[in-house]
Amino acid sequence: MARPDRLVWDLDWNLLRTFVVIAEEKSITRAAERLSLKQPSVSNALKRLEQHLGRRLVERDANRFALTEVGRLVYDESIDMFGTVSRLPVAMRDVREEVTGHVDISVASHVVSPIFDEALARFHADHPRATLNISVSQSVEVAKLVRGRRASFGICLVSQRDAALEYTLMYREFFAFFCGPTHRLFGTAGLNLKDLAGETSVSFQTDTVSDALWPVALLRREAQLEANVIGVSSSLEEVRRMITAGLGIGPLPLHVARRDVEENLLWRLPPYEAPPAIDIFLITNPKKVLNRAERALLTLLTELILKTPLEERTYKI
Structure with missing residues (x-):
């Protein structure tokens, strides 16, 4: 008999999946066809599983194929196990992954943008535990903070572009x-x-x-x-x-x-x-390593900018 603690760590769980198909098809040949594998591979998988468990799972000869009592037990337990795994996507669907972290945003003083406001509102609704700091500086200082990776990103006017930074026209x-x-x-x-x-x-x-x-x-x-x-x-x-x-x-x-x-x-x-x-630009530094909160807000803001035509991001005279 295999030791239970060793079994958990040593067992190739794909062997259980192959065994389930063998038990359902009641044939090595048909199981191989269903799994799109060669017959010797399926037969070898069954042999390896029996060796791991230290018990015979199938009684078979030219005219007979039947699960042993242990085989029926392993099949039932395997079905339960794969059923649990198959329910994981449904179970995870309504579980929102919590994003925490801090975002430092540097902006020029006259930044007034519905897109920015919407991004902040949606970000907070999705990630209420993430925190923000919005500091106001001269545009040249905003660029310096982003360049020095002391700000997650910046929003400001631009006089001269820095080749180390990336610029997206915001409005x-x-x-x-x-x-x-x-x-x-x-x-x-x-x-x-x-x-x-x-x-x-x-x-x-x-x-x-x-x-x-x-x-x-x-x-x-x-x-x-x-x-x-x-x-x-x-x-x-x-x-x-x-x-x-x-x-x-x-x-x-x-x-x-x-x-x-x-x-x-x-x-x-x-x-x-x-x-x-x-023109007011969103400025980012591609070399800055972003935490999950920074990445989430920056992705959201960028998507909102890019999906909005420039005409709608241009204030009327």
Whole structure:
């Protein structure tokens, strides 16, 4: 007799599968046909199983084929075992694999994206135990964090691409000039770009001809705004604060400022047509080893971006 503990570890479980077919077909030949094997292979499998168990399982000769009492027992137990295995896919179907882990996301301050919001909502619904940290930085710092693998991924403007990083266009937005309620131009309609000449201004730190907001910098130069910028910030909220406080004219994304315009907190200034377009990118580092939470969120976000046509990821003017 084989020792029970040795049997568990030494037995080739495929031998049991072959034996089940032999018992059901009551023939080595028919079992071989059903298994698409050669007859000697099936016969050898039966012999090896009997050797492992130390008992004879089948009584057979030219005219007779029958399971021994031990053979019937092994068959019954094997059927139960394979039945349990066959139920595994059904049993696992409703069991959600729990994903834990932490995701560090670095974003520019003016990232407003329904796609990003949907990805976060779905990710949390699917993996409620995973945690997130979203930090706000200048776009150049976002890229540095991703490059140094200190952020899971980044979302920001891009001035120059780094060959070590990968870029996916997430959405396109448009910038315009605005002023606050105390500004002399607030509420004035029918203005043109030359009416802004000499006005003081505030802006983002990236509003230079060599940085991510270069189209805005060129437009500011074309409008001949006062050369010295009164106030700068990397934060959209702080740029908005300076505009509404009356420090000067400043650029904001149209879709972000729309509600403030409707509530008379901001007034849109020219140009009214063809405002500067700015692209926002999802930045990833292919060399970063992602944990399961990072991989799940990044996969979800990327899929949402790629399945949404660019027109639907472009904010209306």
